[in-house]
Amino acid sequence: MTGSRSFLSRLREGDEIARLTTMVFAGTVVLLTAALVWELWVNSVLPRHKFGFNFFVTQTWDPIMDDFGALPFIYGTVVTSAIALFIAIPLGIGAAIFLAELAPARVSDTLQFFIDLLAAVPSVIYGLLGVFIVVPLVREVIFPALNGTLGFLPLFKGPSYGVGFITAGIVMAIMVIPYIISVSREVLLSVPRDQREAALALGSTRWESTWKVVVPFAKTGIMGSIFLALARALGETMAVTMVIGNAPKIAASLFAPGYSIAAVIANEFTEATGDLYLQSLIELGLVLFLLTFILNGLARILILVTTQKGSGVTQ
Amino acid sequence: MFPIFNRVTIGCNNSVMVGGQTWVSFRKICVMGEMSLMKRLMLLAVGVLALCAIVVADNALLINGAGATFPYPIYSKWFDVYHNKFPNTQFNYQSIGSGGGIKQVTEGTVDFGASDGPMNDDQLKAFQDKHGSGILHFPTVLGAVVPTYNIAGVSSSLNFTSEALAGIFLGKITKWNDPAIAGPNKGVNLPATDIVVVHRSDGSGTSYIWTDYLSKVSDEWKSKAGKGTSVNWPVGLGGKGNEGVTGLVKQTPNAIGYVELIYAIQNNIPYGSVKNSSGEFVKASLAGVTAAAAGSAKDIPDDFRVSITNAPGKTAYPISSFTWLLIPEKISDAGKRDAIKGFLKWMITDGQNDVEALSYAKLPKEVAAKEMKALSKVQ
Numbered sequence: 134m135t136g137s138r139s140f141l142s143r144l145r146e147g148d149e150i151a152r153l154t155t156m157v158f159a160g161t162v163v164l165l166t167a168a169l170v171w172e173l174w175v176n177s178v179l180p181r182h183k184f185g186f187n188f189f190v191t192q193t194w195d196p197i198m199d200d201f202g203a204l205p206f207i208y209g210t211v212v213t214s215a216i217a218l219f220i221a222i223p224l225g226i227g228a229a230i231f232l233a234e235l236a237p238a239r240v241s242d243t244l245q246f247f248i249d250l251l252a253a254v255p256s257v258i259y260g261l262l263g264v265f266i267v268v269p270l271v272r273e274v275i276f277p278a279l280n281g282t283l284g285f286l287p288l289f290k291g292p293s294y295g296v297g298f299i300t301a302g303i304v305m306a307i308m309v310i311p312y313i314i315s316v317s318r319e320v321l322l323s324v325p326r327d328q329r330e331a332a333l334a335l336g337s338t339r340w341e342s343t344w345k346v347v348v349p350f351a352k353t354g355i356m357g358s359i360f361l362a363l364a365r366a367l368g369e370t371m372a373v374t375m376v377i378g379n380a381p382k383i384a385a386s387l388f389a390p391g392y393s394i395a396a397v398i399a400n401e402f403t404e405a406t407g408d409l410y411l412q413s414l415i416e417l418g419l420v421l422f423l424l425t426f427i428l429n430g431l432a433r434i435l436i437l438v439t440t441q442k443g444s445g446v447t448q
Numbered sequence: 449m450f451p452i453f454n455r456v457t458i459g460c461n462n463s464v465m466v467g468g469q470t471w472v473s474f475r476k477i478c479v480m481g482e483m484s485l486m487k488r489l490m491l492l493a494v495g496v497l498a499l500c501a502i503v504v505a506d507n508a509l510l511i512n513g514a515g516a517t518f519p520y521p522i523y524s525k526w527f528d529v530y531h532n533k534f535p536n537t538q539f540n541y542q543s544i545g546s547g548g549g550i551k552q553v554t555e556g557t558v559d560f561g562a563s564d565g566p567m568n569d570d571q572l573k574a575f576q577d578k579h580g581s582g583i584l585h586f587p588t589v590l591g592a593v594v595p596t597y598n599i600a601g602v603s604s605s606l607n608f609t610s611e612a613l614a615g616i617f618l619g620k621i622t623k624w625n626d627p628a629i630a631g632p633n634k635g636v637n638l639p640a641t642d643i644v645v646v647h648r649s650d651g652s653g654t655s656y657i658w659t660d661y662l663s664k665v666s667d668e669w670k671s672k673a674g675k676g677t678s679v680n681w682p683v684g685l686g687g688k689g690n691e692g693v694t695g696l697v698k699q700t701p702n703a704i705g706y707v708e709l710i711y712a713i714q715n716n717i718p719y720g721s722v723k724n725s726s727g728e729f730v731k732a733s734l735a736g737v738t739a740a741a742a743g744s745a746k747d748i749p750d751d752f753r754v755s756i757t758n759a760p761g762k763t764a765y766p767i768s769s770f771t772w773l774l775i776p777e778k779i780s781d782a783g784k785r786d787a788i789k790g791f792l793k794w795m796i797t798d799g800q801n802d803v804e805a806l807s808y809a810k811l812p813k814e815v816a817a818k819e820m821k822a823l824s825k826v827q
Contacts, residue, residue: 195680196651197673264695272700294644294700296685379649379686390685396649400688403545403653403676406571 170422177416179409190415194381194397196405201413203420205381209298209391210424213373214366216302216387217309219360224306225313226355230267232314233321234343245318252311260375263304268295268376271303276388287385296378299387304372309362316361318353321347356436360429370395394421508535509783511791514542515549515562518653518708519771522589522806523562526799530791537787546653546677553774554578561785561811564591564653565660565677568751581778584826585752586792586819587770590735590809592709593657594719594767597823598697600639607632607718607729610758610766613665613722616643616704618673619683624702632729639702646696646705651677651685657769661757708806709737709768724766725758736765737809739810745814750822752815768809778827789826796820 180201181190191202232241272295279289324347332342348355370393378390379400394417405411457511476589484504508531520543527539542731544552546563553561554575567575575583595608612628615621621628625638648655659675673679687693709732712719721729730736743761748754758766775792779785796816803810811819 193680196678197676197680209539268699292642294685296700374498374649374688375692379688380681380684392686400650400686401678402651404547406547406550406677 137316168323173415173419173422177412177419179327179334180413180416183409184413188413189420192381192383196401196407196410199407199409201409203394203417205383206392206394206397207420208383209301209377209381209393210367210395210421212298212391213301213305213377213393214363216299217305217366218359218363220303220306221267221310221313222359225310225358225429226317228310228314229317229321229355229358230343230348233318234347235339241318248311248314252315255309256369256372257375258388259304259308259419260372263300263372263376267300267303271297271300271388275299280388288387290386291388293388294378295388296376297386297388297390298336298377298384301373301377301391304376305366305369308369308372309365312362312365313358314360317351320351320358323354324350353436356432360432363428363432364425367421367428368395369393370399374400381420387396394418394424452543479815484681494815508538509787510538510540511560511784511787512540512542512558513549513560513562513772513773514552514770516545516546516564516653517543518564518807519562519589520593522803522808525802525806526791526795529799530794530803533794534787534790537791539616543585545651546656547651549774553583553776559779560788562588562772563774564769565656566755566770566772567774575776579776579778581776584775584777584822585772586796586822587811587815588750588773588795589803589811590654590737590741590756590768590770590811591657592740592765592768593654593661593706593734594709594712594732595704595706595722596694596697596712596717596719597704598699598701600637600641600701602638604636605718605731606636607723608720609723610661610665614662614669615646617647617662617682617684618666618669619645619762632723641702644700644703645681645684646693646700646703647684647686648693648706650692652689653677653769653771654690654706654708655679657757657767660755660769661767664755664758685755709734713807720722722806724762724764726758726762726764730763730765732765732767734804734807734809736763737768738812740768741770741809741815742812745812745818748815748818752819754823767825775826777825785826789823792823792826 184191184201188201188203189207190204191200192204193200194205195201232244236244272293276289276291276293280291281291281356284291295426327340328346328350332346333339337345338385373393374396377393377396379392379396380390381397382389382390397416398417398421402411402414405414464561508716520541520734521542523541527541531538541562546565549558549561549563550567550571552558554571556579565585570585595613596605604706606629609628612621612632615626615628618805622643623640624643625640630636630638634708647658656675656677659669659673659679662673663670663675673682685696687696687705690707693705693707694711694715694717697703705715707719709719711717712732719732721731724740725732739761740756740759743764744756744759752770752772754770756770759768773792775788779788796811796819800810800816
């Protein structure tokens with residue numbers, strides 16, 4: 134009976150209520166995810182039966198002939214996200230290190246305010262920025278420069294229309310940099326003061342203490358900011374469709390037009406009349422979910438491996 | 449009390465919030481136990497009165513529709529004008545796209561649909577199977593699609609033959625100075641630059657009209673790409689919406705794309721002329737679009753499912769099309785049936801006067817007369 138009494142008293146004190154309530158809330162997240170996968174799975178029966186695994190490896194997307202393959206969209210999504218992270222990671226982490234470690238507090242806080250503002254800008258605004266600034270820039274400056282110097286690589290072959298993988302990647306990089314800076318800065322700021330002081334006391338320079346002690350200590354959190362950026366990049370729709378060219382083709386050149394999963398769903402869902410067509414779009418949604426899942430999983434494994442090497446302490 | 453409240457919130461449009469508020473005051477009454485009986489009765493009376501007022505004011509019959517985005521401006525204008533004329537009828541139209549309109553009317557979640565392309569035989573059969581009766585197409589207005597381009601150093605309006613347009617969009621004509629383009633444009637100094645083709649990336653009635661035309665004039669297009677709201681484009685970049693296509697064409701040197709006539713007129717976008725089936729180069733205009741419809745009026749089938757691209761007639765603009773309302777043949781609710789028929793009758797006659805102010809082309813008289821007769825099929 135003591136057990137039940139203590140349960141009752143705990144209930145009265147609110148602990149048990151709080152535990153149960155928050156548990157239900159947390160459970161909702163799992164349920165929502167499961168429901169999402171279930172919906173996507175159930176509503177993509179037709180293409181799964183008709184195309185099977187071929188859906189992932191064929192390149193045709195023909196609503197008239199009812200022939201659908203997801204490869205160009207998977208390719209476009211992965212390539213644009215990779216370009217975005219390639220640009221955003223060094224810039225974002227560099228900026229975060231400056232803000233957290235090197236800049237005076239007042240400068241850091243002011244800049245942080247603007248960075249938070251950037252993170253709140255709707256993606257269609259970034260799309261417009263892309264259309265009016267990045268597209269001409271890519272066509273008239275970046276392409277001639279890269280094509281002129283590294284044009285022998287298939288990556289930088291022409292022609293360039295301004296829209297394409299690289300343009301989408303650049304716009305996405307601009308969109309995700311605020312996330313990386315914001316989260317990484319917070320993580321770096323939360324590194325205990327004695328870590329820095331110990332490094333300095335051992336005779337390291339300020340940069341050495343930052344790069345060799347503080348950054349490794351904050352590595353997990355910085356990785357977290359990169360996941361956030363990756364998740365946003367993979368699912369980004371509006372800004373991407375405005376600058377990627379919307380051509381479901383696989384091309385070696387980064388300047389060629391392409392397509393991404395999120396963009397094709399947004400573009401074609403409203404007018405998808407046939408059942409197979411509609412369900413193929415839903416299966417694309419499932420593919421995007423899987424892709425996010427796999428990439429996130431890979432990133433987590435990467436973290437496990439790197440943290441086990443023992444440089445940093447997880448928080 | 450519950451059933452009454454439920455009926456209020458479900459039965460009348462716009463009354464959900466009002467009903468909710470009444471519900472709150474009712475709960476207040478329940479809570480205020482210490483109030484005198486007199487006061488409670490008075491409050492109750494006021495509440496009931498308010499309820500009656502809501503029921504009286506909001507008893508307009510709500511008819512739901514969904515579908516094409518292209519005619520949305522004229523539809524919302526029509527529904528508004530009609531509601532002012534006949535306050536007892538109110539239309540609620542969601543412009544979710546032609547595909548969505550066909551799907552929702554087939555599933556019976558809306559009272560009528562709307563589409564930029566006629567329903568195909570499979571879709572008609574699906575409707576028949578589900579409802580045991582058919583669905584009717586009623587043309588409402590006409591639209592057209594025009595070629596727009598951006599070539600450095602060329603400011604004059606270009607003439608396009610059907611061979612040139614099909615060749616360009618198939619990716620077979622790749623230079624602006626190709627004889628197929630230069631031929632009908634004597635005196636224009638066309639450069640030897642690569643053509644950049646721009647098409648719609650989103651599924652759209654505009655693409656349907658454009659590809660319907662290309663399928664009619666080119667067998668190769670018909671077998672390679674076909675007609676539809678989205679097709680497997682042989683070449684080119686995709687822009688989202690008319691504004692996306694326009695943006696890409698304006699920004700990309702040597703680009704060609706296609707946009708709705710209305711969009712081109714309202715935004716002062718230059719566009720080219722197209723050779724019609726009589727061999728004349730016609731620059732799209734509202735009159736030319738109505739002429740195209742009139743030219744094919746005598747061949748219009750009784751179900752109005754007709755494509756008028758490449759229509760006969762000297763003044764007919766070849767890339768134009770009807771847009772349709774999709775009305776179920778059997779409407780069991782008599783009130784809704786009468787309201788829908790009343791609206792259609794008004795739309796075919798008086799409603800057509802509002803059309804040109806919004807840059808749509810009117811129905812030709814022959815088609816309007818034919819639709820008037822078809823109204824009796826709605827039962």
